[in-house]
Amino acid sequence: MTAREWAGRVHPAGPWEPDPGPMPVPGGAGFGDMIDALRELQDTITGAAPPPHLVEQATRALREVSAALKPHTVPEREQITGHRMDLRGRGQTMAPAFVPDEWDDSRVSGRVTFGRHYLGGNGAVHGGAVPLLFDEVLGRLANSGRRVSRTAYLHVNFRRITPVGVELRLDAKFEREEGRKRFLTAALYDGGHVTADAEGLFVALRPGQP
Numbered sequence: 001m002t003a004r005e006w007a008g009r010v011h012p013a014g015p016w017e018p019d020p021g022p023m024p025v026p027g028g029a030g031f032g033d034m035i036d037a038l039r040e041l042q043d044t045i046t047g048a049a050p051p052p053h054l055v056e057q058a059t060r061a062l063r064e065v066s067a068a069l070k071p072h073t074v075p076e077r078e079q080i081t082g083h084r085m086d087l088r089g090r091g092q093t094m095a096p097a098f099v100p101d102e103w104d105d106s107r108v109s110g111r112v113t114f115g116r117h118y119l120g121g122n123g124a125v126h127g128g129a130v131p132l133l134f135d136e137v138l139g140r141l142a143n144s145g146r147r148v149s150r151t152a153y154l155h156v157n158f159r160r161i162t163p164v165g166v167e168l169r170l171d172a173k174f175e176r177e178e179g180r181k182r183f184l185t186a187a188l189y190d191g192g193h194v195t196a197d198a199e200g201l202f203v204a205l206r207p208g209q210p
């Protein structure tokens with residue numbers, strides 16, 4: 001069974017067959033811990049100024065981990081990262097992990113902290129990382145309970161700096177639907193201040209469209 005099937009709770013026996021028991025979880029219960037460890041590593045490396053001997057040691061250790069995992073490479077359909085909807089940030093580290101607090105198919109409100117990994121400069125999150133977060137959250141909301149869509153445009157306004165290492169709130173809303181077009185908005189808050197807001201168009205894909 002692929003991670004995508006598992007995430008969709010589609011049992012290999014089919015939805016109408018007798019339940020043959022609990023489904024195995026791709027990557028096991030500890031997969032999220034591994035991704036959290038990777039997140040921590042990215043933040044630590046970004047902020048570290050280690051002595052050369054430690055750099056060499058760390059490089060060896062990282063290459064060892066890569067070499068152990070590489071033989072387990074799978075095609076995209078079977079990939080676990082990004083497909084485990086039960087894990088923080090879908091079990092991937094590309095975007096900071098968004099933690100939803102309240103949601104339905106038309107809005108979501110949650111928290112997010114950009115780690116040191118996402119630093120642009122002077123304590124501010126990189127200007128490319130903020131749209132990444134909006135695309136992730138708006139994309140998920142656009143597809144929530146609906147046919148898959150893709151981002152056609154994403155307009156982002158940077159109102160103030162988005163601070164690194166601070167818990168922020170993100171509110172997103174599904175505004176309206178016109179045929180295949182879905183319009184969504186979102187805002188990111190540091191306390192009472194909006195640091196950035198966004199408006200996105202997501203277009204539902206036709207059958208067979210990549």
Ligand SMILES: CCCCCCCC/C=C\CCCCCCCC(=O)SCCNC(=O)CCNC(=O)[C@H](O)C(C)(C)COP(=O)(O)OP(=O)(O)OC[C@H]1O[C@@H](n2cnc3c(N)ncnc32)[C@H](O)[C@@H]1OP(=O)(O)O
Pocket residue numbers: 004082083135136139140143148149150151152153179180181201203204205206209
């Ligand atoms: C994403 C699927 C993943 C599945 C994984 C499942 C597990 C996880 C589940 C969930 C997590 C999801 C979390 C992440 C989500 C992230 C989402 C992304 O980042 S997607 C990657 C970046 N986006 C692209 O790569 C699109 C590239 N562009 C295209 O493919 C096409 O241009 C597309 C589909 C957007 C539209 O193309 P057409 O040929 O289907 O349709 P046409 O006729 O061009 O447009 C339809 C209508 O939309 C308007 N339109 C299209 N683009 C527009 C634009 N840029 N500005 C204004 N209007 C636009 C057109 O004018 C037209 O409007 P009129 O019907 O005439 O009123």
